[in-house]
């Protein structure tokens with residue numbers, strides 16, 4: 001008998017469907033058979049821990065080798081909690097994004113926009129004891145993709161979160177308020193519930209904004225909460 | 234399973250990892266023995282194909298093991314970018330059995346997450362090891378009636394200490410993916 005506690009299932013409508021026809025690449029990349037239902041065990045209820053010793057933080061993407069990247073400097077700050085509002089401390093957060101012109105420092109990105117020699121676009125931060133994280137970057141540009149005619153991804157920053165279990169693993173994207181491209185983006189619109197979708201949009205925050213330095217955005221993240229019933233029951 | 238706690242806010246929505254996640258990739262993370270882990274060192278390899286039979290070379294493959302327990306020498310977690318043929322390769326330590334629910338025991342297995350362009354959330358599955366006597370009583374494998382379906386979760390030996398588990402995202406011989 002063990003008393004490991006799993007994580008709650010996703011709330012209805014809060015997660016996108018892997019079969020999202022408006023996002024063309026999902027066509028051949030979603031399983032046709034139903035997922036196998038299986039209660040969480042120690043394998044899903046536990047997860048990796050990352051130490052800053054092995055994974056050194058990189059909290060300022062706006063400077064490379066002492067040189068400033070092009071673009072609008074931003075600070076993003078937020079708190080990671082679980083579904084019960086409890087902070088998720090000391091968890092690793094990875095970030096990657098396009099440069100201010102909408103171009104990734106990546107061999108497969110062929111968009112005809114300039115690379116920035118002072119911007120690579122990768123970051124790594126850890127939450128503090130109370131679940132807070134913060135980093136400095138530049139606002140990423142929109143970029144075209146071939147999903148449909150005249151398709152442009154809204155400005156976004158990619159995120160990777162871990163939390164306490166393999167079940168809490170989350171890859172997502174943060175968007176910016178007021179972006180006219182959100183209304184046309186099948187990735188963003190793939191989240192069925194409107195409130196859940198809109199929580200992917202950061203808030204402009206004057207308290208995070210630093211005078212003569214950078215605009216501030218607040219982006220809070222919720223990872224799955226523990227189920228109330230021990231799995232052994 | 235009953236949920237007794239009131240939900241304050243549902244978990245944040247997932248979005249695709251996209252084709253440019255390599256900006257955070259570190260090839261060292263595919264070797265779980267790099268910090269000096271003890272145990273039987275194995276290679277876990279596999280080729281990922283999609284519903285068109287195309288290799289998912291852009292995917293992000295992650296593994297997690299609850300056995301052996303993670304510590305300073307063994308991270309338990311690995312991440313790999315497949316090559317142009319969609320083939321991933323991890324160096325790790327062979328897991329042992331771990332407890333299941335109640336008094337059950339689970340056969341040795343490695344948890345696998347698959348992210349990629351065109352995958353909105355993630356695809357979760359497991360690699361078991363062919364020939365392990367505990368496979369016959371494993372609670373998860375026991376839920377899969379069709380032998381051919383069950384076989385999609387069982388890695389086969391391919392040379393000394395090399396285990397292969399191919400992953401088919403969709404269609405013929407589709408891998409059994411698991412709710413998580």
Ligand SMILES: [Fe+3]
Nearest residue numbers: 153156158251
């Ligand atoms: Fe992107």
